[in-house]
Amino acid sequence: ESMPCRIKYYFHKCVFFTLYLGLESHCDVSKVGVHCYGALDGTVYLRLDIEYNEICLIKDPSGKPIELFKRKNKTNFMNGSLKHRSEFYFNNGTLKIRNIERSDAGEYSSETFNSSGITITSIRFQLSIEGKYPTVKTLIS
Template sequence: MEAVFGLLVMIAGVSHGMLTSSCDAREDGCQCYGALGGTVYLQLTDTTVSELTFKKDPTGVTTEILRMRRNKMIIADSIKARSEFFMNNRTFRISNTERTDSDEYLLETFHSNGSSLATRRLHLFIEGSGFNVFVYFQLAEVFILMAICLGSYCFYKKKTCPQEQDDGQ
């Protein structure tokens, strides 16, 4: 029974990972992918960067998403409820991703004196219907678990119950 429980935990971990993706956005021109309704982790910079702005840049009309300056951060109201910025490793998390999150983004980093350090672009693609894939995978998990339990029960029953013998009477 412990093996069955261990298998269930492993399968649940794999299915959870289907809706979570990570992307190292420290290179210019980076392309990141996430599932609709999932969570995306964007590694924006290393910890030596003291100031940054992260903007959504559709067709030249920029919308500031995140600003970090002197270890204080501001996240735009439009995404604040679905996101978090981790100061310790400069990672930006977007939860419950929407199709409108799919876009080109601009990351500007600055020295502590305010002078420009680097400007990078990244493209975020939110694809498919992650929720539907998740539901189908969960159903498959339940079916596999039931098959394992039924097989284990039959094997146990066959091993512990002696077969009736016909004496010829």
């Protein structure tokens, strides 16, 4: 049984649109319990909490922590492989990471501090990396 033309067109347009944008993903990590997804070689936009003076993004906070990004006194510091693959937009608190690698997958912590260096928030989130081309099953579910 075929779908009505309008629904069929909408379905194809949605799948195409999602595939086209599939290499970019947006994730608001200022909220607790977030699981983010990125496509291999794609771009991930992480929205961080910018309410306080200092922001820090740490990878593997429970194991061997690596401070990847820090913003203190309106100055950005990038570490490791993020140094040449990322930009921070302070106006909306977004950290853009380009050319996502499999090694970017893992547990992260987004932390904020007040001007005295006291931790205000510490929010953990997971970043999973998928292949370049998501399957239709992934798009529909």
